[in-house]
Amino acid sequence: MLMSDTSRHTRFLREFACHEEAIRAYVRRLVPTRCDADDIFQEIAIVLWEKLDEFRQEENFRSWAFGIARYKVLSWLRDKGRRRMVLDADVIELIAEESEREDPYLEMQRKAFDSCFDKIPAEHQQLMTAAYQPNVTIQELAATSGRTKAGFYQWLYRMRQMLLECIQRTIASEANP
Amino acid sequence: MTNQTEFQRLVQDYLEGRANADQVAQLNDRLREDAEARRLFREIMNLDSALHQASMRDANAPHPLPSLTDSSELTSSARSQNARVHPVRRWGVSILAVAATLLLAFCGLPWLMGPQQYATVEDAAGVRNLSTGDRVGREPYQIDTGTIELVTGRGARVVIEAPASFRFESEQCLRLNYGRLAADVPETAHGFTVLTSSGKAIDLGTKFGVDAPEAGEAEIHVFEGEVVAQSTDGGNLRNLRSGEAFRLQTVEGKVSAFRSAAFIQPGEVTSLDAALRAGQVERAHLATEKLRQDPSLIALLDFESSSRRPGVYRMVQGRWPGSQAAEFVNVGDHMKLDVGGDEPWPQLTLAAWVRLDHLGEPYQSLLHTDGWDDVNAGQVHWMVTRLMTMRLALRNNRLAPEASTKAGFPDSITDVSSEKGRWVHLAAVYDADEKIVRFFLNGQFDGETKLSVALPAKLGPAQIGNWNTNDRTLSGRIDEMLILGRAMDDEEVKALFESGNPYR
Numbered sequence: 001m002l003m004s005d006t007s008r009h010t011r012f013l014r015e016f017a018c019h020e021e022a023i024r025a026y027v028r029r030l031v032p033t034r035c036d037a038d039d040i041f042q043e044i045a046i047v048l049w050e051k052l053d054e055f056r057q058e059e060n061f062r063s064w065a066f067g068i069a070r071y072k073v074l075s076w077l078r079d080k081g082r083r084r085m086v087l088d089a090d091v092i093e094l095i096a097e098e099s100e101r102e103d104p105y106l107e108m109q110r111k112a113f114d115s116c117f118d119k120i121p122a123e124h125q126q127l128m129t130a131a132y133q134p135n136v137t138i139q140e141l142a143a144t145s146g147r148t149k150a151g152f153y154q155w156l157y158r159m160r161q162m163l164l165e166c167i168q169r170t171i172a173s174e175a176n177p
Numbered sequence: 178m179t180n181q182t183e184f185q186r187l188v189q190d191y192l193e194g195r196a197n198a199d200q201v202a203q204l205n206d207r208l209r210e211d212a213e214a215r216r217l218f219r220e221i222m223n224l225d226s227a228l229h230q231a232s233m234r235d236a237n238a239p240h241p242l243p244s245l246t247d248s249s250e251l252t253s254s255a256r257s258q259n260a261r262v263h264p265v266r267r268w269g270v271s272i273l274a275v276a277a278t279l280l281l282a283f284c285g286l287p288w289l290m291g292p293q294q295y296a297t298v299e300d301a302a303g304v305r306n307l308s309t310g311d312r313v314g315r316e317p318y319q320i321d322t323g324t325i326e327l328v329t330g331r332g333a334r335v336v337i338e339a340p341a342s343f344r345f346e347s348e349q350c351l352r353l354n355y356g357r358l359a360a361d362v363p364e365t366a367h368g369f370t371v372l373t374s375s376g377k378a379i380d381l382g383t384k385f386g387v388d389a390p391e392a393g394e395a396e397i398h399v400f401e402g403e404v405v406a407q408s409t410d411g412g413n414l415r416n417l418r419s420g421e422a423f424r425l426q427t428v429e430g431k432v433s434a435f436r437s438a439a440f441i442q443p444g445e446v447t448s449l450d451a452a453l454r455a456g457q458v459e460r461a462h463l464a465t466e467k468l469r470q471d472p473s474l475i476a477l478l479d480f481e482s483s484s485r486r487p488g489v490y491r492m493v494q495g496r497w498p499g500s501q502a503a504e505f506v507n508v509g510d511h512m513k514l515d516v517g518g519d520e521p522w523p524q525l526t527l528a529a530w531v532r533l534d535h536l537g538e539p540y541q542s543l544l545h546t547d548g549w550d551d552v553n554a555g556q557v558h559w560m561v562t563r564l565m566t567m568r569l570a571l572r573n574n575r576l577a578p579e580a581s582t583k584a585g586f587p588d589s590i591t592d593v594s595s596e597k598g599r600w601v602h603l604a605a606v607y608d609a610d611e612k613i614v615r616f617f618l619n620g621q622f623d624g625e626t627k628l629s630v631a632l633p634a635k636l637g638p639a640q641i642g643n644w645n646t647n648d649r650t651l652s653g654r655i656d657e658m659l660i661l662g663r664a665m666d667d668e669e670v671k672a673l674f675e676s677g678n679p680y681r
Contacts, residue, residue, distance in 0.1 A: 009367055010381045014405055014416070017379055021230055028226035029219050033194045037226070085194070085201045091208045098212075099219055106223045113227040132232035157189045161182075164224055 012052050015061040016045070022107060023065050029099050029106075030073045032086050034132070040076050044069050063100070070096050109167050112174075116166035124159065131156060184214060188221045234372075295345040296335070300326040302450035303498020304339065317344040320356075322499030326446040331366035333380075334443040335359070339494055340391070346372070355391040357493075359400075359440035360384065376408040376425030385417075386440035390491075398422040400437050436506070438534040438598045438653050445599060451681035458497050464676035465657075473524075473663040475636065476516040480656065488512035490642065495656040496530055496600050496679035502656035503641070510650065511643030514544075516660060517636025525634045526661040527559050527569070528604035528617075528673060533594055533653040539563045541651045543603070544658070545644035546637055555632035557639075559605060560649070565594045567623075569605040569614050575630035577612070587626035589616035600656070602674045608664045609633050620674025622667055636660070 023044065028037040047068055048055075055064050073096070077089055087095075099106070117125065127145055130136060131152075142152035187204055190196040196204065207214045294312040301308050303323030313327060320339040327335045330348050337343060341356020351358075352372045362369045362380040369380040371387045373395035378387055383402030389395035397406045399417045406415045408425045417423050422435040441449075468477055480492070480501045488511045495502035503512055529543060541561040549556065554573040562568050567589040582588045593601055604617040612631040616623040641658065642651035657677065665673070 010403070013368055013379060013381065017405055017407060024230060025223055025226035028229070029222040032191060034192075034225065034229050037229075085191070085196055085198065087201065087208065088205050091205050095208070095215060095219060098215060102216075102219065106219065109220060109223055110227045113224060114231075117228075117231060128228060129232035132229050153193065153195070156193075157186060160189060160221065160224060160228075161185055163228075164185075164220060167220075167224065 008052065012049060015055075016048065019062045019065055021110065022062055022103065023069055025106065025110060026066055026099060026103070027069050027073060030070070030092050030096055031076070032084060035134070036076075036084075038134075040069075040072055044072050047072065062103070066100050066103075070100075105171075108171055112167045112170040113163065116163050116170060119166065120159070120163075128156070128159060181217070184217065185221065188218055192222060192225050294330075295348040296327040296329040298325060299328050299334070300446040300450050302446050303453055313345060315345055315347075317342065322494070324441050324446050324449060324494075324498070326443060329366060329369070331369070332363045333366035333369045334361040336441050336443050336446055338441050339498070353387055353389050353395075355389045357386070357388050357440060359386045359442050361443045373425060376406060379405040379407070381405060384442075386437070388439060395425045396422055396433055397425065398435055398437060398440065400440075400442075434506075434652070436534045436652060438532045439504070440598070442598055445680075448680040452679050453498070455681050457676075457679060457681070461497070461677045464673065468659065468661075471661065473661055475522070475660040475662050476514070476658070477660075478514075478641075478658045486512050486514065488640070488642075493654060495654070496677070500656070502530075502532075502654040504654045505642040505651045508650045509643055509648045511542075511640040511645075513638070513640055515638045517634075517662075519635075519637065521555065521633030521635065522662050523609040523633045524662065524664040525557070525607040526604065526659065526663065526665040526670075527557075527607075528602065528661075528665075528670070529658040530600055530602055530656040530677060530679075531651075531653060532598070532600050532656075533561060533565075533651070540568075540644075540649045541653075542640065542643050542649040543567075543651065543655070544639055544641055544660075545649065546635065546639040547645045549646060553635055555635040557634050557636060558644070561593055561603075561651075562588065564588075565592045566590065567593060567603055567605060567616050567618075569607060569616075571607070571632060571634055573630065574628055574632055577627035577629045580626050580628070582626055587614035587616075587628070589618065590624040591618050593618055600679055602677065604665070604670050604673070606664050606670070607631075607634060611664075617667075617670045617674075619678075620671040622670075 024037070024041050027041050027044065028034065031037050031040060044065070048065055051068070055061065073092065074089065077086060077092065127141070130141055131138065138152060139149050142149045145152065147155060184207065187196070187200060190200060191204055208218060294314050296313045298307050298309055298311040298313065301323065302325075304320050304325045305322060306320065307313075307318065307325055319342045320337065322339045324336060324338045327337070329335070335351065336359045338357040341358070342354040343356060344352045346352055349366065349368055350370045350372065354374065358371060360369065360371065360380065361384045362382065364382060367380060367382050371378045373387060373389040375394045378385060378397045381403040383404050384400040385402070385404045386398040386400065387395055388398070397404060397417060399419055399421050401419050404417045406417055406423045406425065415423055420435050422433045424433040465477065465479060468474060480495065480503055485492075490510050490512050491504040491506065492501050493504045494500065505511070527544060531543070533541060539562070543561065544557065544559045546553075546556040546558065549558065549572055551573065556572045558568075558570045560568050562584070568584070568586050570586045576582065576585065576587070593603060602619050606615045606617070609631040612628040613625055614628070615625040641655060643649050659673070
């Protein structure tokens with residue numbers, strides 16, 4: 001067991017806790033499904049842990065992690081992506097690059113998301129989070145909410161569109177007080 | 178615009194895994210050529226991640242809390258949890274070994290769902306729906322009364338005081354919707370995390386407390402070691418060390434006053450439970466009823482009545498499961514009182530059960546009559562000093578020449594915080610005819626101060642926890658205050674302590 005090295009744990013946890021959401025979001029932007037994103041994120045977490053000694057204190061943990069994440073995503077694409085509906089590697093590279101530059105703005109968007117999400121009725125919130133649970137079948141969820149499967153997706157898409165508009169509005173209003 | 182809506186639809190089909198090969202090809206082309214499309218794509222995917230993380234935060238939250246008063250419901254809810262099969266992920270032994278227990282156990286990683294039982298109830302004092310030996314999994318719990326001590330599979334010891342609502346999300350991750358919690362985390366459980374609606378506390382090898390009120394922001398208090406605190410919205414990470422406290426406010430979070438006595442600590446639950454089993458509640462109740470019949474009774478505040486006394490304070494759990502006590506946190510918090518009228522009281526006994534922190538300097542007010550004037554000779558100020566000794570001052574009284582106390586007022590000798598963090602019984606007995614003040618700590622005689630001038634005590638308008646003239650804090654809880662118009666003898670004070678003692 002590596003239990004003896006408490007300070008290493010401490011250091012890692014500190015950084016990781018701080019940047020976890022951003023790394024998850026970064027990975028999500030590069031792979032097709034949430035499930036893939038989760039799997040890859042878990043692998044990235046382990047690599048970050050293993051390579052922690054290579055991370056220098058003066059470096060930015062987030063960009064260091066993004067670098068590792070990007071590499072992991074691309075190798076995942078090579079290995080497993082072929083059998084799936086994935087975007088081309090050059091497109092992903094492009095998105096990754098711009099995504100990293102735009103990260104502070106995307107983080108603002110995620111913060112604005114919280115207040116936008118709070119504004120939608122509780123039953124819609126519940127239905128949306130239910131749709132994001134790992135083992136959910138949309139078919140069943142649609143049935144319990146009195147919709148067809150297609151109807152449920154339509155609703156979900158509309159909700160996302162509304163949320164995105166709210167996020168954009170929120171940020172615009174913060175920029176011009 | 179329609180174009181954009183169509184593009185959004187395309188991206189959403191892709192992110193739901195519903196896009197066919199043609200659609201993916203279309204998306205590739207569009208993204209390769211159009212920077213604006215890429216921007217929108219990133220924002221939609223980013224939103225998807227935010228939604229995903231929100232759903233992880235309140236996984237299962239949509240399900241209403243089952244009422245756990247009936248143990249059959251508890252088992253059936255546990256059974257339905259077990260019935261849900263988690264997909265087994267592919268994990269090489271080497272990865273597990275390398276990642277080490279700590280990383281695997283980290284809250285944010287949902288992959289170590291592992292066993293369905295995360296903790297065992299080690300002790301329960303006055304909790305109706307959980308008892309010693311019960312195993313706790315991922316089902317939500319609500320406790321309305323009492324205090325519970327749990328030990329997780331990794332050995333983190335957690336005390337939760339009612340009223341509370343909580344749920345283990347994993348062995349290393351406890352969501353506290355509301356309630357008060359103290360955790361003692363050994364090295365094997367480093368990284369143990371407590372989530373609240375306003376933020377989280379990640380242990381880095383510590384003893385710490387989390388106070389999450391039903392409405393409002395949670396506070397983290399570090400008794401020993403180090404904790405990382407993070408507000409939900411703020412993202413700002415904050416390292417807290419021994420003796421520090423932090424309020425998890427939306428956005429930034431704020432340093433707040435450290436309180437340790439506010440939390441029931443591991444170990445305390447055992448002796449609380451033993452006292453309950455020994456019938457202490459009934460004993461205390463009988464003793465209180467007897468006191469109510471005492472012809473010299475001026476006031477007996479047990480804080481149980483439904484009508485709230487005026488003032489600024491919180492009601493929290495008292496010494497007994499489901500009982501009430503007043504808690505004072507901020508400077509100026511107080512409870513107003515007007516008892517004893519204009520009458521002179523040549524004999525007076527003051528007694529209270531308190532849980533005090535080492536704060537509230539220079540004085541923690543137990544009972545301060547309003548003002549401090551010559552025209553009100555004999556008015557009473559009862560407090561705990563900076564040295565954590567008791568003081569009973571009466572206006573215009575004078576110490577006897579042989580009195581040894583340095584401060585010029587009758588003071589007790591023993592530090593009342595010697596059992597800091599626990600309930601202690603404080604008593605002061607005044608006798609103007611005998612010209613003496615006697616102090617008692619937990620029923621034991623502590624010391625006495627002789628006076629040369631001893632006026633009859635004056636009561637009237639007063640504050641508990643503060644002085645109306647100059648703010649004083651009582652930092653902690655006060656449960657049951659007795660104001661009696663006669664001098665109790667040593668045996669009576671001892672009996673008063675013994676009948677009301679919440680510990681065994």
